[in-house]
Amino acid sequence: MPAAEEIDASPAIRSRLRKLGLERSSDLVLHLPLRYEDETRLTRIADAPVGVPVQVDARVLDVSITPAARRQLVARVSDANGDDSILFLRFLNFYGSQMRALAAARDQGLRLRIFGEIRSGFLGPEMVHPRYRVLADDEALPQSLTPVYPSTAGLSQSALRRLIARALKEADLADLFDDRWCQSHSLPSLATALALLHAPPPELTDSADSALQTRSHPAWRRIKFDELLAQQLSLRRAYLARRRKGAPELAPAGRLANALQAALPFALTAAQRRVADEIIADLEQPYPMQRLLQGDVGCGKTIVAALAACQAIEAGHQAAFMAPTEILAEQNHLKLRTWLAPLGIEVVCLSGGLSKGIRRAKQVQAATSAQLVVGTHALIQENIDFARLGLAIVDEQHRFGVVQRLELRRKGVNPHQLMMSATPIPRTLAMSYYADLDVSVIDELPPDRSPVRTRLFSDQRRDEVTAAVRAVAASGRQAYWVCPLIEESTKLELQAALDTHAALTVELAGLRIGLVHGRLRGDEKAAVMAAFVAGEVDVLVATTVIEVGVDVPNASLMVIEHAERFGLSQLHQLRGRVGRGAHDSVCVLLYQQPLSPTARARLKIIFENSDGFEIARQDLRLRGPGEFVGSRQSGAPLLRYADLEVDADLVELAQETAAKWLRDDPERAGHHLRRWLGNREELLKA
Template sequence: MSTRSEALADALDRMGLGSDAALVLHFPLRYEDETRITPVALARAGQPVQVEVEVTQSEVKFRPRRQLVVTAADDSGTVTLRFFNFYPSQQKQLAPGKRVRLFGDINPGFFGAEMLHPRVRTVGEDTALPDRLTPVYPATAGLSQASLRRAIDDALERTDLADSLPEALRRHYALVPFGAAVQALHRPRPGESLRDLDERLAPAWRRIKFDELLAQQLSLKRAHAARRNRDAPVLPQPADTDGSLIDRFLQQLPFALTGAQARAWAEIAADLSQPYPMQRLLQGDVGSGKTVVAALACLRAVEAGYQAAFMAPTEILAEQHFRKLADWLAPLGIQVAWLSGSLKVREKRAMKEAIASGAAPIAVGTHALIEDAVDFARLGVAVVDEQHRFGVRQRLALRAKAGDVSPHQLMMSATPIPRTLAMSFYADLDVSVIDELPPGRTPVLTKLIAAARREQVIERVRHACEGGAQAYWVCPLIEESETLQLQTALDTYEQLVIACPELKVGLVHGRMKPDEKAAVMADFVANRTQLLVATTVIEVGVDVPNASLMVIEHAERFGLSQLHQLRGRVGRGSRESACVLLYEGPLSQTARERLRVIHAYTDGFMIAAEDLKLRGPGEFIGSRQSGQPLLRFADLVIDEALVELAREAADTLLRDHVEAADRHLARWLAGREELLKA
């Protein structure tokens, strides 16, 4: 094998294109039309065209900078070519008298029509034009378009493009044959609509997007079915519920469960009584009361003689869960262990021993829970809060703590999942939704205020705190950044201390030591601090009912989900609450749209649906597929109807055409199926 072939193979491997099957499914980003020649005089500014010209003059100029300047003409007019990066071979290719085809934009210049760095091809008087549009593929350094096109053309010749769908099913969904779709996208004929191809509206694209979604649905549905073949502890409801742990727990709570909480718990309890592992997503808006439902699941494990693990992504959130559970469960005589990276060595050792011996039936912590040195005596239930913040391997590591059996898994999210996303990426999960807020939660008024009125906002905060309320002031950065020029938490803290001398002002941010952070938060919870300046470490889990005012600095820099989570920190008590979004103009179109949505909606599901339209699915899912692209071709907003059809088709294939389902998965997932199962 030549050096060049080895280099090409390495470049293809780096892109995951080491097989013919992968190359066949590596579709173009866009297309260029080299099937026709446009006279120079008829070329429209800013639109890519192909012209065929003869070089009349070529020279290297050094002012204002070194460049190769070429003059060329056809029967209709003259064009100047400029190359700021060029090689001697290009000078030879563009010597006077050479006939060349140029592809690129023609724009008006100081001396007439100009092309900057056009693509150049030497031709003869009778060189034929291509009979197909030219595909432009996603590529990487060291991999030219020409090399990639040759590799894909070779793969197309060697690959069986037989349809994986039964003919009746293909016709039922009005899909073009798979082979025809692949050929149409790699080798589109002249006359095909460039717009339909580039915007993925052509019938061939519909087939490819359907096939991708179908592979995803098949894999997730199989993962869901395979889970039923794994063993899990059976955690049944006691025959006599009076006096049970759960009964005593519910009686001592200072509130009653809402209807939505009771419904979610009933669904979870039914799962826990099965001999196969529960894998349920509990989603509910900010403040809807997911933690108490998770506590019930933990108690069911304890009552059956098992342990429960409760993992959260940040120390502040994990500690909040720990304190809440410890307070609730102390009257029941249940020890709750606390495990985080910041514990002193002696404390950590004691907690690990309590977990390993079973003395602590419930353990709460950060990812410290999944360290190798942490052993559970008998893990039955694993709760993961804000599950999209954990990677696949972290969630699998927690599951592995149960040994030979699989624990029941309850995943929680306060970022509501839009319907299309749930259908597409959570098809292997059962979903429970808490869609009502506990009584006593007050609606939060959202105000958009320009940063120029900052002094008025400070005065409003000072007045509210003097009246007995507490307030948050959230900033996006910890220290000054010359590039972003954002107001920082440190500067804001100093300014507010000066502006509000009668208030106790606190500061909390991610670079503080955990015990410092805990002390600041404890002061705020106890109302020893009236105004808390913070970064987004307070985004989730902080529960201070007396805090009724939040100011978010540079709100235009935050995502919708973050803004909604932050806003949910207020309105938890009986006081009227407000969230002030301070923004700095001029606003980008995206920032303007985000602020419009957060101002218009308080319902998390509506916000999530709008967020999906704005930024796509990636951040909702987290590292679900461990770095693999979530969907390469389908778009969950544009292709919602296709998701529905793919779900339906997956059920049909798994029921009636198992071999076809196998062929389809082999073509589309090629070893990546495991990533969808976590």
């Protein structure tokens, strides 16, 4: 297929096609239908079912414009087969040319071919805004289903069909797989698959759950495989390209890491030791590490990151630790400083909430003496320089965009990068969207973690919940009360937090009620959290700023108000704030009726599961990969056709094929990438 065949169309049409990502005529070939309409058969008006798309041939009896306040165009038609059955065509929005065309068809006795859904109207059976056209007398019915494509404003289906039909005739659809390979995997050739999907015979959609409609037909599976193969090739090429870059070899004797482990009041789990060894081996290489460290809430990722930082520091380099929120940055700073300061390591915290003078002083430290710099997005600002950055650690990496992670890496000369996530990624998603990363998994919780029981309470039982909070405080323990998530307005969310704090101050009179939210200054948030950690606050009312990183072992109760508004990942993260000590811990999900089917499904999943990987798998099933990953957070090309749950076998086959081609046949790999991605491959992982 030629590399850059411009679409033969007017500039206006090309502009609209670009909105759909269609730059080349070969892109049109891979622009596949959303659904199909059956225009291969005719239905008599008398036999047409209500509410089902049908096609009828009719003659216009009369046409008029209703004199009502909102004018409508109404045409009365009869079955062209001589049947006396009547159908009304109603157009709420119309042009004068439509009126004239329908009147001309009436006067000349021409037939109309009409497609739409019949419904019961005031005057009788009617179609509202049907698709219709005037027929030539000898016009035959089409032999294939009519495709309906994804489109955009100003680009009609008929125009798209013409462009795609022409592109199919002109395209080079030479298959990169031979017949033997196709037969062994029960897949058709690419040309066969595309021809069928753009113009399938009517018998393939005789039911709503047909293989064509559910995309389980072999033709669809061939397209899905080719799409997955392009994704795997692009990501693995990015992975191999990074390995050709030079990076500092961080291979010290391990004195600092050993001293840190010896000073810890706990022993590493077997999973933590295994993952730490994988990272140690990476950091000793002359090319930049690009590793994703994932594990469930509370599995101990931070200590593994601290050991990696020790390795970089002992080798004479700096480490940077970037967190998505000021609270998390401050929590990590306190924890890391507690572990590392006794070893003589200078740990600095740099966040946007600092005063100008303090921030400037810490910027100077980052550029000179600091060995570990912890911070928020402030780490990637233009005026922040590092003396010798060797390791960049990104906590909760899915909360950052590709560009932000790249900016942190640019603060050094190809530093090693460790990305961490407490949102476990299902295996097929990791294989597909993170194919250019090495992935480590901490799949074991520390033995002292107490299990958290999850309870569901209707908002009508709020009094029982506040009584439980009072009982927890009376026993000397603490509780969180998380306020409703109001995605459309941070101002309303702040007000909800203020209202909840005021209400609980009355309902729980005598208890010390704290409040933390995103609008507080950094030092104010730090002061509230310090008071909670010190046991000077019984109940902490909070927005989702405490979603990650907060570690208070004495807190044993979590109440999440309007839990139906939260996603599964957030609910699991919030629940993970308790159960960090030796006390029995409970997470109460307060919900308000009525629940939507999706909200009910989410609450059922979080109630029945404590394993973050299983929750993530169910979350993927509910939301789909694009939203789960976070739009363009991964940088990977989002999949149009493949379904990672349904097509897991194709993901594995694509991964194997990509590795083989890049090793043995890079020219064929390049051809496939040009076919699927054109010049868009640079948009992939940074």
